[in-house]
Amino acid sequence: MDTYDIMLYVSYALVGIGAVVAILLPLIKSLDDPKSLLKTGLGVVGIVILFFVAYSISGNEVLPKFESDPFNLTPAMSQMVGGLMITTYILVIVALVGIVITELNKAIR
DSSP states (O other): OOHHHHHHHHHHHHHHHHHHHHHHHHHHHHTSOHHHHHHHHHHHHHHHHHHHHHHHHSOOOOOHHHHSTTTOOOHHHHHHHHHHHHHHHHHHHHHHHHHHHHHHHHHHO
């Protein structure tokens, strides 16, 4: 094992620790104010509902060249990827519309 492998594993560990801390510390802080935890829960439920709507309208067709090695893509996996892509598109559009509305609101005031 050379230096590159060691640094790669260290970076994996640091990303994992950062993700755990980024999730746990706001949860611990929100225990002081349960209303903020409710708002966060409603946001997560909204995104999950959006994903299931996007998943239900996405297709599950797979081209023959992706059914074999190295992809081994199944119709269920194809539908999952389609649902995630549609969810991402919708969230990006909502974010951009929100930015434009905010900037227009600030320009008017």
